[in-house]
Amino acid sequence: MAGEQLALTVLMGVFLVGVVTLVSRMENLRAYTPLVSGDAGYGDSTATSHKPSGLIRWLTTVDHKDIGILYGIYATIAFVWGGLAVMLMRVELTTPALNVLGGTGTYNGLLTSHGITMLFLFGTPIIAAFSNYFIPLLIGADDMAFPRINGIAFWLLPPAALLIWAGFFLDPLTGGAVGAAETSWTMYTPLSAEQANPGVDLMLLGLHLSGISATMGAINFIVTIFTERSPDVNWANLDIFSWTILTQSALILFAFPLLGSALIMLLLDRNFQTAFFAVDGGSPILWQHLFWFFGHPEVYILVLPPMGLVSWILPKFSGRKLFGYKFVIYSTLAIGVLSFGVWAHHMFSSGIDPRIRASFMAVSLAIAIPSAVKTFNWIATMWNGNIRLTAPMLFCIGFVANFVIGGITGVFLAAIPIDLVLHDTYYVVGHFHWIVMGMIAFAGFGAIYYWFPIVTGKMYQKRLAKMHFWISEIGVAVTFFAMLLLGYLGMPRRYATYEFNGLIAPLAQVTTLHQVATIGAFIIMLGQLIWVWNLTQSYLEGPVVEDEDPWNLKETGQYSREFEWFGEQLDTTDEDTPALAADGSGEPSDD
Amino acid sequence: MAQEEPEAGASGPAKVSAWPLFVALGLAVGEVGVVMALYPLAIGGLVLFAGSIAGILTEAGYTERPWRTLTALSGVFVALGLVVVVTRTGTSFGAIESALASTDTIVLRGFSIVGAGIVALAASIAGGSVTDAGPAA
Numbered sequence: 142m143a144g145e146q147l148a149l150t151v152l153m154g155v156f157l158v159g160v161v162t163l164v165s166r167m168e169n170l171r172a173y174t175p176l177v178s179g180d181a182g183y184g185d186s187t188a189t190s191h192k193p194s195g196l197i198r199w200l201t202t203v204d205h206k207d208i209g210i211l212y213g214i215y216a217t218i219a220f221v222w223g224g225l226a227v228m229l230m231r232v233e234l235t236t237p238a239l240n241v242l243g244g245t246g247t248y249n250g251l252l253t254s255h256g257i258t259m260l261f262l263f264g265t266p267i268i269a270a271f272s273n274y275f276i277p278l279l280i281g282a283d284d285m286a287f288p289r290i291n292g293i294a295f296w297l298l299p300p301a302a303l304l305i306w307a308g309f310f311l312d313p314l315t316g317g318a319v320g321a322a323e324t325s326w327t328m329y330t331p332l333s334a335e336q337a338n339p340g341v342d343l344m345l346l347g348l349h350l351s352g353i354s355a356t357m358g359a360i361n362f363i364v365t366i367f368t369e370r371s372p373d374v375n376w377a378n379l380d381i382f383s384w385t386i387l388t389q390s391a392l393i394l395f396a397f398p399l400l401g402s403a404l405i406m407l408l409l410d411r412n413f414q415t416a417f418f419a420v421d422g423g424s425p426i427l428w429q430h431l432f433w434f435f436g437h438p439e440v441y442i443l444v445l446p447p448m449g450l451v452s453w454i455l456p457k458f459s460g461r462k463l464f465g466y467k468f469v470i471y472s473t474l475a476i477g478v479l480s481f482g483v484w485a486h487h488m489f490s491s492g493i494d495p496r497i498r499a500s501f502m503a504v505s506l507a508i509a510i511p512s513a514v515k516t517f518n519w520i521a522t523m524w525n526g527n528i529r530l531t532a533p534m535l536f537c538i539g540f541v542a543n544f545v546i547g548g549i550t551g552v553f554l555a556a557i558p559i560d561l562v563l564h565d566t567y568y569v570v571g572h573f574h575w576i577v578m579g580m581i582a583f584a585g586f587g588a589i590y591y592w593f594p595i596v597t598g599k600m601y602q603k604r605l606a607k608m609h610f611w612i613s614e615i616g617v618a619v620t621f622f623a624m625l626l627l628g629y630l631g632m633p634r635r636y637a638t639y640e641f642n643g644l645i646a647p648l649a650q651v652t653t654l655h656q657v658a659t660i661g662a663f664i665i666m667l668g669q670l671i672w673v674w675n676l677t678q679s680y681l682e683g684p685v686v687e688d689e690d691p692w693n694l695k696e697t698g699q700y701s702r703e704f705e706w707f708g709e710q711l712d713t714t715d716e717d718t719p720a721l722a723a724d725g726s727g728e729p730s731d732d
Numbered sequence: 733m734a735q736e737e738p739e740a741g742a743s744g745p746a747k748v749s750a751w752p753l754f755v756a757l758g759l760a761v762g763e764v765g766v767v768m769a770l771y772p773l774a775i776g777g778l779v780l781f782a783g784s785i786a787g788i789l790t791e792a793g794y795t796e797r798p799w800r801t802l803t804a805l806s807g808v809f810v811a812l813g814l815v816v817v818v819t820r821t822g823t824s825f826g827a828i829e830s831a832l833a834s835t836d837t838i839v840l841r842g843f844s845i846v847g848a849g850i851v852a853l854a855a856s857i858a859g860g861s862v863t864d865a866g867p868a869a
Contacts, residue, residue, distance in 0.1 A: 153776030167750035204747035289788055292752025300760035346763050412767055413838055
């Protein structure tokens with residue numbers, strides 16, 4: 142033990158010396174104009190800015206566009222990790238017995254990693270990728286209000302991911318002494334408090350860091366949208382995506398510090414002998430209240446910005462303005478407020494007071510109203526429009542369709558009597574995957590395709606993008622509809638194996654539905670392989686976009702500020718622009 | 733490290749800072765060190781965190797020199813560490829002193845936070861007297 146501590150001391154000393162050396166060498170780059178000493182005008186920044194080259198640029202950047210790209214790459218890596226984890230689980234579930242993974246522990250570890258990765262390391266960062274890159278452009282700001290805090294918020298995420306995944310790496314190195322956390326993403330006590338595995342502590346620390354990151358980002362967005370808007374952008378004409386990011390940031394501001402506090406309490410329970418969630422202390426139910434007071438708003442933290450993306454992109458390819466702009470904003474705000482009043486609908490079966498339970502049911506059902514306002518406004522926007530089925534538009538339409546199924550299955554779960562039957566079955570898994578994969582990821586894909594020309598200066602391969610959509614949509618429908626049916630048959634969630642009394646459900650049907658879900662998951666994976674291939678190949682070799690209006694938005698009066706900015710970048714020869722990829726080859730676009 | 737005031741507007745925004753990466757790394761390493769009872773990581777991480785906070789505030793022009801920030805943060809660490817120690821030992825000086833020989837990891841983690849504070853304080857005193865006292869200051 143003493144030897145290990147000595148080795149760590151030496152390692153830490155060398156590291157700190159390295160940091161001091163590096164920072165000393167960075168001194169000549171320390172020329173960023175602090176915002177407190179007065180802003181340069183928006184147009185001035187591109188004329189005089191400079192960046193170091195290579196890796197140092199990406200490690201030290203505080204430019205919102207670079208940080209947006211970093212978030213995007215990071216989220217994609219996390220998406221791949223989370224996706225591979227679930228593929229292993231789906232393969233395991235094709236037969237009732239455990240015969241693919243080494244043990245249930247591996248399954249539980251993958252389950253935990255999949256959930257936390259997809260929500261915190263993919264979902265939140267992919268939204269931050271769009272908001273970091275585009276919010277300043279959409280509101281005419283020079284940069285984020287606090288560029289360095291923006292950098293800190295991003296750089297907290299790589300250590301967070303490494304800690305959350307640490308158990309998988311350390312398991313072989315420590316001979317199983319530190320393993321993957323097996324708590325599920327809800328980290329319910331007493332399970333999470335009493336598991337001796339230090340991998341749980343590492344996971345909780347990683348999650349805590351990701352929460353700090355999200356909170357710092359949220360504060361930055363709130364201040365940016367309030368104070369950095371261009372004079373011609375007011376609340377009445379602020380774009381719909383910025384409105385949803387503003388609402389999301391407010392939710393983060395209230396929800397994530399609570400998660401952070403609850404995580405610290407759990408860490409103290411595990412390491413400092415406190416009793417916040419012990420059965421004879423504060424009680425495991427306290428964890429559920431604290432967790433879901435964060436956890437339910439988290440659902441809307443993840444889904445409101447994608448709704449904003451669809452509200453922004455769908456009108457572009459419908460050739461019409463968004464129907465009911467004001468009411469779409471009001472519904473966003475309404476969902477934001479209501480989201481904090483529904484946390485106990487996750488606890489209907491935990492034995493809480495039935496009168497309290499009924500009030501939570503009422504508020505949960507009420508969220509259907511603003512959700513429907515949005516859905517009908519999207520449909521009304523398309524109504525009689527001049528619809529162009531580009532890849533971004535296909536993903537928007539898929540988003541609306543999937544929301545109808547994902548949303549309505551949620552209405553049933555909000556009703557106490559139905560929830561008591563379906564609680565903790567695959568129905569719940571099917572419901573939230575329609576939302577998470579069918580909506581959040583779909584809106585992300587749509588936005589990636591829509592803004593791909595701005596970020597890379599290239600155009601993607603349109604046929605592959607459409608294939609990506611159709612394969613994904615079919616995969617989503619097959620996988621998650623099978624899960625809804627599995628739930629009706631009483632298949633519990635989170636299990637690595639299953640065995641049924643024939644009086645409850647026929648095992649053969651359950652097995653078949655699991656196999657259908659696994660085939661669907663492979664279909665989804667095929668779609669995502671096409672996506673990664675398309676983006677990588679197009680970024681490297683795609684046709685250079687020379688038209689400032691690659692989507693022909695001027696024709697329908699839908700040309701907007703971010704493409705105006707893109708046009709300005711095309712007109713300048715500055716080495717930093719267009720943002721990621723201009724190689725100046727001047728190849729003609731086939732667009 | 734020269735700590736001159738950033739030249740506002742002289743060369744335009746460089747959009748570059750070394751500090752955000754190290755603020756994040758310092759916090760992550762420090763947290764892991766304290767919770768997992770890896771004392772060198774706890775001390776090194778917290779010192780890096782405090783130093784980077786002092787650096788980034790100076791760079792952004794919120795403070796003129798980093799040393800007072802570093803001193804303040806070292807005070808916070810010492811206080812926080814002592815709170816952890818005192819929860820295990822009580823407030824009598826003798827008990828705290830004898831706890832230095834303790835094998836209780838919670839006490840030792842408290843002392844590691846105090847230790848980080850002391851190192852940061854030493855760094856701020858050294859930085860203030862050596863860097864600022866030089867003819868180049």
